[in-house]
Amino acid sequence: MDFLRPASWAEALAVKAERPDAVPIAGGTDVMVELNFDHRRPPALLDLTRVAELAEWSERDGRVRLGAGVPYARIIAELGDRLPGLATAARTVGSPQIRNRGTVGGNLGAASPAGDAHPVLLATDAVVEVASTRGVRTVPAAEFYRGVKRNALEPDELIAAVHLDVARGPQQFAKVGTRNAMVIAVCAFGLALHPDRRRVGTGIGSAAPTPVRAPAAEDFLSAELTDAGLWASRRPLPDAVRRRFGELVAEAASPIDDVRGSAAYRRHALAVLARRTLGWAWDEYREGGWSACA
Incomplete structure (x- = not known):
């Protein structure tokens, strides 16, 4: 190997173009497990840890460009106010070392x-930036997942960054497992309220061949909140709305x-997670300073 x-x-893209069979590795938290258990034996590993650009993030015009190599610990420490949903999910990933x-x-x-x-x-309409020696293109997260452990990357492409809007409303994440962290989710759910657009975003994990929206x-x-004037009034959500949402x-799942x-x-757990995260997000919206303007 x-x-x-x-x-x-630039060198990384050139190497990937020359060796499309090389498997990229940064944190190694997935690839090294597969290697250690002899589940995978690629012809080459492409170590990206020396590529400084991948470990940077920036914000411009209300949008964050998150380098593909920024670790979860930094997302929690540096981006919790801008990307609260992603920071919440990051807190459930593995151990502190992971x-x-x-x-x-x-x-x-x-x-x-x-x-x-x-x-x-998925819930926050993230966009994945991918690159090769041929150029740069972007892929919406909803189109990035192509099957079990298959994505939209071409053989010569690498993931450069993820683009996400700074949160303009509450975001939540929850998962079911034997523990809160250090465990593969039995199922997971992400929720984002977008009051500026009168829209709601969702994401389901570990309950279909790919991550999916609902x-x-x-x-x-979105219709219930808009038609009943709840975005503006911030009244409590009816229980029937929470149940139907769940x-x-x-x-939407196919587990x-x-x-x-x-x-x-x-399926049962997802319905519960959806109701709970909606309750948490709506309580935060009612109590917080989120703008309700369209």
């Missing part, structure tokens, strides 16, 4: 249905039975 270690982004190494870019590259970052990326649930809740989220849980349990 060859070990390739470029010192710059959070110091693991990255959103790695989560996207692995494209596991159970990746903790995916539900929030569009019927989004449309239902039902629609569960219906399987496995060693971590049954399909029926996952």
Whole structure:
């Protein structure tokens, strides 16, 4: 196995163009596990830890460009106020050691249905920036996942960054597992309220072949909040609205039975997570200073 270690982004893209079979590695929290258990033996590893640009983030005009190599620990420490949903999800990732190494870019590259970052990326309409020696292109997170552990990257492309709007409303994330962290989710759910657009975003993890949104649930809740004037009045949500929202989220999933849980349990748990996160987010919206302007 060859070990390739470029010192710059330009060099990394050139190496990937020359060796499209090289597997990128940054935190190594997924790839090294597969190697250690002999589940994978790629011809080459492309170590990106020396590429400084990948470990940077910036904000411009209300939008964050998050480098693919920024670890979860820094997202929690530096971006909790701007990207609260992603920071909440990051807190549930592995142990402190894993959070110091693991990255959103790695989560996207692995494209596991159970990746903790995916539900929030979907709920917040994140966009993935990918690059090669041929140029740069962007892919909406909703179009990035192509199957179990398959993504939209071409063989010569690398993930450069993720683009997310600074939160303009409450964001939540929750997952079910044997523990809050250091565990692969049985199922997970991300929620984002977008009061400036009168819209709701959702993301479901570990309950379908890929991370997915729940569009019927989004449309239902957006309509309920708008038609009843709740965005402006900030009145409590009716229980019937919360229950129906949970039902629609569960219906959007297509889970399987496995060693971590049954399909029926996952659907039930998703309905509960959807109701709970909606309750938390709406309470925060009612109590906070979020703008209700369209």
